[in-house]
Amino acid sequence: MRRFTLVGAGVVLGAALMLVATQPRFSPASIANAASASTDVYRQLNLFGDVFERIRSDYVDQPDDAKLVEAAIKSMLTSLDPHSEYLPPDKQRDMNVKTRGEFGGLGIQVLMENGAVKVVSPIEGTPAQKAGVLSGDVITAVDGKSLEGVTLDEAVDRLRGPINTPVTLTIKRANAEKPLEFKIVRDRIVIPSVHWRAEGDVGYIKVNEFTENTNDGLKNAIDELSKDIPKDKLKGYIIDLRNNPGGLFDQSIMVADDFLDRGEIVSTRGRDPDKIQRFNARSGDLTGGKPIIVLVNGGSASASEIVAGALQDHRRATILGTRSFGKGSVQTIIPLGSNGAIRLTTARYYTPSGRSIQAKGIEPDIEVVQDVPDNLKDKVEVKGEATRAGHLKAEDGKEQLAPSQAYVPEDPKQDKQLNTALELLRGLQANKNFPPNPETPVPN
Incomplete structure (x- = not known):
């Protein structure tokens, strides 16, 4: 499996060098078109320069030049989509802390x-x-x-x-x-991103987000649970990705790989649809093929959707809960030296079956809606990616605009989704989608 991370200059520089190395020879017509486009760009840049100078000379108070430029950069990036943004040095440091864990x-x-x-x-x-x-x-x-x-x-x-x-x-x-x-x-x-406990004869693993130590934490969880629960009594695992906002792309690939023996985990496609990067699983399922149920809800986004989508498409796990958030895009962090960095949307990602879940989300194989206290009913519905201003559109135009529930009770005894998963794994409840049938079509 190829290792891929969203954080670091290597990804960006490597891609740029590859594009230069494979640059085709241009025809005179294409050169003329490029020159015309460049003229338009320079005309717009001149307009920006004119406005900038007019603000500097005529604004009622003396403006801060650096703040003006930073505001322009921020506006330029936020006009693209909700996930592209400028990261000033302090915000870049905060992001690095979060991803390192x-x-x-x-x-x-x-x-x-x-x-x-x-x-x-x-x-x-x-x-x-x-x-x-x-x-x-x-x-x-x-x-x-x-x-x-x-x-x-x-x-x-x-x-x-x-x-x-x-x-x-x-x-x-x-x-x-x-x-x-x-x-x-x-x-x-x-800050551990993975927590676990033995639920009697079931291993429960909660992944809060995907940081640099998530995959190591997951492996440790499986090792510890194998000590706590005898192999002949272990019914299976619950992987809880509810309210997991995502994180590092390469960590989601490694986590999905931990449960798969073979096959594609995810693919990415940038502006050129013919240039596809594919990431495949290596042999070795850390659970030894034990049944898996993955819990998701309206707060499960990005990297958590990559894991859920891969396991759902391969019919390795049953997805249970409510529809996920629907963030199907990849962001690359591009450092700007001492000036911080930009986070730029560079690709869409696709599940192994070729699905783009952008602005749609992952539909669970088994929908289970939590019972919510009356005082919280108006606070636990999450509006997904499709409702965000400027979001990348779903490729097929079929977007999920309805909100999805994202409530997890503090008391496990009141956790309807968790308890349904436990009963399914123990054979106390039956459902046609558990265990997953390899012949069942993948949800669209």
């Missing part, structure tokens, strides 16, 4: 509550937890500088920093007579 920090989850930075919980085994920071603590200052009036992002930036650097937190704790101070040394914090 690790950073230098303290290991606390925080939220903004009534203007205060409140600790949701310290992560087990991290510096904050070892120092004694507790859930419910309010962080009032970092290194003596008050957090009053700062945004949550600004507070997080102050808490994070290089590994092995010290930071002092001033904390207000309920029932404490005076503020507490904690001097903590930052460490490497790894």
Whole structure:
């Protein structure tokens, strides 16, 4: 299987070099057409320059030139589609942290509550937890500088920093007579993207997003579950991709490969429809062919749809839940040196059967709608890709405009989708689509 990642200059440079190397010889007519097109482009650039200069000279206040250029770049990219954008240096760093799944920090989850930075919980085994920071603590200052009036992002930036650097937190704790101070040394914090547990005779694996450590986390989950559940008692696996927004393209390929012995996982096609990249599975199913049910909902997008689509098309797994989000495009991160990067939509992707799920989503083999409390019914319907302004259109014109449910109860006992999957795997409930029949047509 070829390894492919969306993050890094190698993908972009490699593609550009290939295009140059295979550039055909042009006819005089094609050269003339290209020259005409270039003239039009330069005319538009002159227009931009004229407007830029007029703003600089005549605007009521002295404008910031750099901000004007950045605003123009942002507008240019956002006019393309909802996923193309300019990433200033700080936003690029945040994105890199998210895709790596690790950073230098303290290991606390925080939220903004009534203007205060409140600790949701310290992560087990991290510096904050070892120092004694507790859930419910309010962080009032970092290194003596008050957090009053700062945004949550600004507070997080102050808490994070290089590994092995010290930071002092001033904390207000309920029932404490005076503020507490904690001097903590930052460490490497790894945010696991995969969680698992044994549900009796079924292995349950939750994939929150696709970061650089997702595939390793999945392998570890399967190894640990094989120790917890005897092989002769293991009924199968539930792979929970609900509310998984996606992430790294290459990680989705590796995760799908973990359950497949052969065949195509996904293909991508850019502007030239004849230039197709195909990514195939290697032999070796980590589960030994055990039954698999994949849970999806309206919050399952992008990389999670690649995994669900591949396993559905190969009839390796039964997809259960509600229709997925419908993001069937690939973005490439193109670094701009010290100026940040741009995220540019460069291709559509296709499931093994040749389906584009762009603006359509993946229809589950078994639809199961959750029971939702009355106070949440208007908050759990997700409008998919087809409703986003400027989205890439579905190739066949058949788009899914109706919202899809994206609700997962906190109490597993109330989780109708999870419990249906458990009953199917244990043979307590029957459905014609489980186990999947290789002869059944793939949903369109």
